[in-house]
Amino acid sequence: MARVLTGIQSTGTPHLGNVLGAIQPAIEMAKDPENESFLFIADLHSLTQIKDGSLLRENTSAVAAAWLACGLDTSRTVFYRQSDVPEVTELAWYLSCYFPYQRMTLAHSFKDKSDRLADVNAGLFSYPMLMAADILLYDAHLVPVGKDQLQHLEMTRSVAQRINHQFDPEHKRKILVVPKPLSREDNMLIPGTDGDKMSKSKGNTLSIFADPKTLKKAINKQIVTDATSLEAPKDPDGSVVFKLYQTLVSAHDAEEMAEKLRAGGYGWGHAKKDLLEAIVDGYAQPRARFEELMSDREAINDELKKGAEKAREVAAKTLGRVRSAMGY
Ligand code: ADP
Ligand code: TRP
Secondary structure: OOEEEEEEEEOOOHHHHHHHHHHHHHHHOOOOEEEEEEEEEHHHHHHOOOHHHHHEEEEEEEEHHHHHHHOOOOOEEEEEEHHHOOHHHHHHHHOOOHHHHHHHOOHHHHHHHHOOOOOOOOOHHHHHHHHHHHHOOOOOEEEEHHHHHHHHHHHHHHHHHHHHHHHHHOOOOOOOOOOEEEEEOOOOOOEEOOEOOOOOOHHOOOOOOOOOOHHHHHHHOOOOOOOOOOOOOOOHOOHEEEEEEEHHHHHHHHHHEEEEEHOOOOOOHHHHHHHHHHHHHHHHHHHHHHHHHOOOHHHHHHHHHHHHHHHHHHHHHHHHHHHHHHHH
16 A cells, blocks of 8 residues: 655645646545545745744635545545644754755755745755655655655655665665655646636636635636627637636536637627636535635644644654664
8 A cells, every 4th residue: 555645835725726736636546545645734834935823824724624625535534734743843853964965955946936035044945854854754655746846855765765774774674765756747737817827826816715706706807808799709729718617617518618609699708607607506515615614713623633643643653763763
């Protein structure tokens, strides 16, 4: 049985791109009885960028509520908050002392962030060691990540190999499991309301959790359509409204909209209305569940605490092996 582990950034309520591109596929994958899955909210990593405690908590709640509302089964997935397992920071320290400073300076992600962000703190620099600890603490075999995280996975493998080699050159006792990345092809790239990749940083997102009125406003205002008259035939393939609709409905329903657009007599306003309906109706259940959870933070906390208890059992064992290997 493979243990699959991944971390989710806690940067606010997930948008449609996150739901279709990350949450739904991960929930499907967690159903595979061949895998054991660990999923956590990386709220310690968030501290590199967010300094407001109430915002940190709000973001964590929103992310947790979104995953639960989309159907994450916590009896099959260990679902927890990174900061509820403080063992991870101790392991991160040990790892830091076994990883060359020179290699840390080669991290693309740090270079990229330090070019963009005003607050370039030391935590941002040591981010990869905390991420390595996230993975190694739980003996993960497979780590699904996007391409931008592959270098961090390489660093994780390298530091685990260094420690194993130092204390267990003959592979007689297992200290750390060397994980493999499961490269997530971004094959399903959901466009934002401006046609670019949907992303929080671009302000072009739609939320499945927003109330229908807000969503209607976002669709009508943010998606720019050309001035083709209602009667004129339209090209579905060049249109964001159609592309978004297509990601949400069956191939049959998408073809129906395409035909109406090509035929003429069906305006962008109609298409937007159908898109709105597809989101509002298609996600009625998750939206209701999300609202329910967000108004009952205790329920979210309880789920995360239960997950953390299970996670800590594994964490204590790994940390015990590492401490004794190092002579503590
Ligand atoms: P954002 O770009 O909004 O900051 P993140 O980088 O936090 O989103 O992405 C979180 C997860 O959601 C990642 O697994 C990423 O691949 C997925 N994701 C984000 N945007 C999209 C999108 N537009 N289409 C498909 N998947 C996406
Ligand atoms: N760094 C990852 C990201 O930006 C989030 C993350 C933190 C993570 N720890 C992890 C992902 C451990 C996988 C495994 O998306």
